[in-house]
Amino acid sequence: MKILAIMGSPRKNGDNAEIVGSFIEGAKSAGHEIDVCHVYDMKFKGCIGCMACTEGKVDICIHNDDFNKMYQTIVDADCILFSTPVYFGHMTGPLKTFIDRFYTFLQEDYTLKHIPGKKFITVVTSGAPENMFCESVTGFFKTWFGEFMKMEHVGSLIAGDLTKNGTIKEKTKVLQKAEELGKSL
Ligand SMILES: Cc1cc2nc3c(=O)[nH]c(=O)nc-3n(C[C@H](O)[C@H](O)[C@H](O)COP(=O)(O)O)c2cc1C
Structure with a gap:
């Protein structure tokens, strides 16, 4: 299976990176192919609601940027992993902007x-x-990608408090769960 991991954290050695790293180890050992995309490394604009895409006036989007370059990888993926830290109660801004382009x-x-x-x-x-x-x-994600976009939610990994107060035991638990999820796909 082709898996695309969309990384919404700016920190390449942070909590998300570690959890997704364990997931990737598991997924690779099960023979899956992984693409990783870091939204903070990409240059792309926000959707401006011009409707050129839905009206078929352009193939992908009027913004000819890094989102458009990723388009085919998204289309080809059998499974998409969305990863984000919580920033002020939500996913990170760049990840949300990236997701808006799914219009x-x-x-x-x-x-x-x-x-x-x-x-x-x-x-x-x-x-x-x-x-x-x-x-x-x-x-x-469950509402928009599960219910609205009719995708199948096959795994949820959540972890709070890992950096400051999290115990080694809690961290090991989520990393193991991530690896097992990767192997189980
Ligand atoms: C700008 C900013 C906003 C944050 N907002 C929240 C928040 O609303 N709630 C929370 O629990 N943690 C918040 N955090 C903490 C991060 O979610 C947390 O440290 C996360 O595990 C970092 O993941 P990463 O290491 O993968 O980047 C915030 C951190 C930053 C830098």
Whole structure:
């Protein structure tokens, strides 16, 4: 299976990176192919709601930028992993801006192309205990990618408090869970 990991944290050695790293180890050992994309490394603009994509006036988007370059990788992925720290109660801004560009997958009659049927995984970390913010951010992904975009949510990894107060035991637990999830796909 082709897995695309979309990394929404600016920190390449942070909590998300560590959890996704364990997931990738597991997924690779099960023979899956992984692409990783760091949204903070990409140059792309926000959706301006011009509707050129849904009206079929352009192939992908009027912004000819790094999102458009990623388009085919998104289309080809069997499974997309979204990973983000909680920033002020939400996913990070660049990840949200990246996700807004998924509007290109909507057609004029509001049916979707390329996305329905894909699997997706969410990874959300926070400074506060995980039940404070991680679940509501995960809920966003479940609503929009699960219910609206008709993807199948096959795994959720959440972790709070890892950096400051988290114990080694809690960290080991989430890293093991991540690796097992990767192996199980
Ligand atoms: C700008 C900013 C905003 C944050 N907002 C929150 C927040 O609203 N709630 C929370 O629990 N943690 C918040 N945090 C802490 C991060 O979510 C937490 O440290 C996370 O695990 C970092 O993940 P990373 O190491 O993968 O970047 C914030 C951190 C930053 C830098």
